[in-house]
Amino acid sequence: MTPWLVFLAGLGAGPDLPPVSALLDCARETDITLVAAHRAGGFASGVPENSLAGIRAAAELGAAFAEVDLRETADGEIVLMHDVTLDRTTTGTGAVSDYTLDQLRQFFVVDLNGTETGEPIPTLEDAFATAREAGIYLELDLKGISPERAAQIVRDANMSAHSIIIVYDADDAAPIQAVSREIGISLPFADRERVLNSELDFLRW
Template identity: 40%
Template sequence: MIRRYCLLTLILCFGIVNCYAQKKLHTLNIKTEKELQTYFKYTGKDILLISGHRGCHIPDYPENSIEAFEYVLQHTPAFFEVDPRLTKDSVVVLLHDATLDRTTNGTGKLSDYTWEEVKKLKLKDKNGKITDYRIPTLEEAIQWVRGKTILNLDKKDLPLAMTESIIENNNAGAFVMVTVHDAEQARFYYNKDKNRMMSAFVKTEKALKEYEDAGIPWTNMIAYIGPENKKENDVLLHLLHKRGVMCMISAAPTYDKLESAVERGAAYRQTFTMGADILESDLPVEAAAAIKSILPRRSPKSPFFKY
């Protein structure tokens, strides 16, 4: 009887350890807003960064889901661009579209449903398969990523003041940043918090000048420069790098849609060899694997990465 009990105990312990091992995550060691700014500062010797667009967009793992975040971090360090939207009763949830049809088993506008109704819905994966996962609230996502990685909040239907208030109330400035589409939006956040980290649309030299004229320090920004690798990016990349700004290309509307993994991998690598520092992708695990061969062996950013 004792022998049987001991055997059962060993089996249970092995199962727990094995389960924990499967959930071991790549995390980022960032504790303050200043450390977040240092993590994103361009040095010329940086570890190439992957941003999971809406988490990821693959079979079995719906976009904008906590389960997608966890899946990605099991395979690679990454941060996540997500889409906060409001329910009818002003609960902030993660959903890209204004409507429920594409990504859930619901129909119609999100804004026509209360949170009590929304939380009963199931998320669909990229193939339309209904999963067991549900739409998370922004606060649930913030609590899940705390101590693990960074959230980049895109601009949807939330007022800027509400977004800022959520970050402040959750004491999340060290790991939650905001997307800004112009200098006016950037100035709002900077006025609220001089250390607020932003992902800024800087697709032209004119836009670059507008941010500078608005008095926004480049230490507070990474720059989204567009969805394509092109020679015309060279001048903008030089100007931004000179200011210590990391530059991001989004492969979601372009290279993620190439037919084969070989073609996609070549495009991901080219994104970095042509000067970008961050790749945003619907396929962050695949992208991370594709760029392993071009990662620097040493970087001043290495202490930020944990596994």
Template identity: 35%
Template structure:
């Protein structure tokens, strides 16, 4: 049974987040969507890491942007993994999962990030399986200027109706917000506007029960096996 849900950074409760083993675990559990986080190495390669530094997830220290890809490969993630590239992750997910590529752009921290990510999407022939999202909405505007084809999404903390006209203007389809802000009114607004609403986190039963009231909403979870169990009980 396919599980309609978004595996957040793969399966971070069981595997090192944003690694190929974590993504494979999400696929093996039947999840339809995968979320991953992209930074840019010193030599301009999109690499996967949630934080702007490697301190939390590797045996090294420092900013992602201060290391070349070759240097980043020297650090260990978990026991024996390395920091993957966006290209590697997309090739794994190709013809298997829809991928939410979150740009970890902070102002102008990564000049050229949007252009480079778009090049990788084209190189891997994954434009039709990917949507690009970010908390940095200027980055998403830039991505739309670069491509009429790519699917776009915005991430925001709470719910505001003001975002809908902006999304229509830039033709962004996906909108992510925290589960606490999910309401009947907001779901109806997004459905009328053709917006695919996504909520996070959906790890606990109350979060699942709240989100499951709305079949159109996509749930973002860290606890894949727990979510799968609740999903099958509810929808099987």
């Protein structure tokens, strides 16, 4: 398995949770394992993946992070969705990018059994609010959204100190740090020398 390196900088103030950098420092110093709920749900009936119910359930189960997938709508809004299409995880059909946010509101997310839950497709803004209320950090996996834009959205939502953005190449990490050094960056540490010789600012564990 490829090891992962989390890049951190800054200890900014936040609404309820300590900064993610402080959490990871604590985990390192005390040698504890932190759990992330993949796709923030999909692990039980009535708890759809990439849903607000999933974020809440992950927090109740004690996960430190809820990992969510981000896609863009036809009118430039950001929603939680793993697949290119709506078919598998919602009551809708077709590509997410073919619908405006208002059009997407007619559909609902379904659980792992395909049962409609009554929860609309959540926006990233919804996810931020729910994460704040539930006391859990968000880990953002970008599906066709640039790292720079994702970082700007996180910064503008005042969630820099409480979010991690996943990237898969060192070149995609620099634009995030250019926006905010408070945002955590999750990067596969496959090319060790390339990462260590980059201009990225990170804590060397």
